[in-house]
Amino acid sequence: MTQKSPNIRRRRLGHVLRGLREEAGLTLDAAAKGAGVPRSTLGRMETAEARRLRHTDLDALADFYEVDPETRGGMHGLAREAKEPGWWSKYKDxxxxxxxxxxxxxxxxxxxxxxxxxxxxxxxPSYAAAIFRGGRATADENIERLVEAxxxxxxxxxxxxxxxxxxxxxxxxxxxxxxxxxxxxxxxxxxxxxxxxxxxxxxxxxxxxxxxxxxxxxxxxxxxxxxxxxxxxxxxxxxxxxxxxxxxxxxxxxxxxxxxxxxxxxxxxxxxxxxxxxxxxxxxx
CATH class of the missing domain: 3.30.870.10 (Endonuclease Chain A)
Incomplete structure (x- = not known):
């Protein structure tokens, strides 16, 4: 699994999209309407809150802002990397x-x-295990997983x-x-x-x-x-x-x-x- 940060990739993509919109002098409503992308979707993309980054939405925005091929490729690259799980994804719990x-x-x-x-x-590991145990009746296998993470x-x-x-x-x-x-x-x-x-x-x-x-x-x-x-x-x-x-x-x-x-x-x-x-x-x- 990758050691890159999906959160940072989402933030970078958000900065790119927000920069393109502001450079065009458009409100969020106007940009969403012009690109044919739901306003809520564009808003979440710009604030890095969108977990699903659709290629169709990115292409629609790239077409609307008339970006060059390099910028379009960069947008898609960030979207792909934002979907790659880091090692910590298996410890989501x-x-x-x-x-x-x-x-x-x-x-x-x-x-x-x-x-x-x-x-x-x-x-x-021993100190961490003691913290997780913390006087509570926690199963040993759960403590082991917490310490491992x-x-x-x-x-x-x-x-x-x-x-x-x-x-x-x-x-x-x-x-x-x-x-x-x-x-x-x-x-x-x-x-x-x-x-x-x-x-x-x-x-x-x-x-x-x-x-x-x-x-x-x-x-x-x-x-x-x-x-x-x-x-x-x-x-x-x-x-x-x-x-x-x-x-x-x-x-x-x-x-x-x-x-x-x-x-x-x-x-x-x-x-x-x-x-x-x-x-x-x-x-x-």
């Missing part, structure tokens, strides 16, 4: 429709703030050109004994090893930092290598994941991340903080 791995697949930079847990991309997500950190990863982790996440002392010790040692990689920065946000702009919860900002692929902020809730894309939303979360990063410990002091946490657990075992 785990990740949902607008899956975070879909966006991570092509991210050039990932910035995440986590107030309660070690970030998913950094979690050991999470471990597969982490492969982006091992690719030839991995994303630049910056994680600000609240001190609480380092003290919470997820899975017990041995599991937590293994997790913190793993976090310490990741923190020295050339493409990963880990900063601990200590309790002494006081109030900050990340107190409302975890979030992840993803940036992409193509300028036309605008960044997104991904916020996970108890039931789903939200991909926020408006300039106002991005600005707000960029400010929030700058704030938590600014009051967090430096990477070197954070490495010592993590090492001290490991030593404290060693004394307790």
């Amino acid at each position: 785990v990740f949902g429709e607008r899956a975070l791995p879909d966006w991570e697949a092509e991210a050039a930079a990932i910035r995440t703030f986590q107030p309660q847990l070690i970030p998913g991309l950094f979690q050991t 999470r471990v597969n997500r982490q492969q982006i950190l091992n690719r030839v050109h991995p994303p630049r990863m910056t994680a600000v982790i609240d001190e609480a996440a380092l003290h919470r004994l997820v899975g017990g002392r041995e599991v937590m010790k293994e997790q913190l040692e793993h976090l310490g090893h990741l923190a020295v990689r050339h493409n990963i920065d880990v900063q601990v946000l200590p309790y002494t930092a006081g109030e900050h702009l990340g107190m409302e919860g975890a979030f992840t900002i993803l940036e992409f290598p193509e300028p036309r692929d605008t960044p997104i902020t991904f916020v996970e809730t108890a039931t789903t994941g939200l991909a926020l894309e408006t300039p106002e939303e991005l600005d707000a979360y960029n400010v929030a991340f700058s704030n938590v990063q600014g009051v967090a410990l430096s990477t070197s002091l954070s490495a010592k903080f993590i090492d001290d946490a490991v030593k404290a657990l060693e004394k307790q075992t």
Whole structure:
């Protein structure tokens, strides 16, 4: 299966279609009527919400906008790639429709703030299993599947050109004994090893930092290598994941991340903080 992001391909196609319409000086109603494509269909295509991209609709729009053969071919190419499933598609029951791995697949930079847990991309299998178990009566086979999906997500950190990863982790996440002392010790040692990689920065946000702009919860900002692929902020809730894309939303979360990063410990002091946490657990075992 492909490692390309269908969501990003849909967004690129939407940008092309919206650009053609705006260049022609047309409203959505006028363009839909002129091309003979339902207004709702064109609207969903432009906003990357359309899951079915019909060749007949694309040809009708290409004819109407009188595009050159190269542009027409590019439109169809994006539509084809938007239909190719990534590895995460077989875990739709785990990740949902607008899956975070879909966006991570092509991210050039990932910035995440986590107030309660070690970030998913950094979690050991034992730590992840303990989270999924979470005191609930969950069947072992279901936990295994959830952990397998999470471990597969982490492969982006091992690719030839991995994303630049910056994680600000609240001190609480380092003290919470997820899975017990041995599991937590293994997790913190793993976090310490990741923190020295050339493409990963880990900063601990200590309790002494006081109030900050990340107190409302975890979030992840993803940036992409193509300028036309605008960044997104991904916020996970108890039931789903939200991909926020408006300039106002991005600005707000960029400010929030700058704030938590600014009051967090430096990477070197954070490495010592993590090492001290490991030593404290060693004394307790």
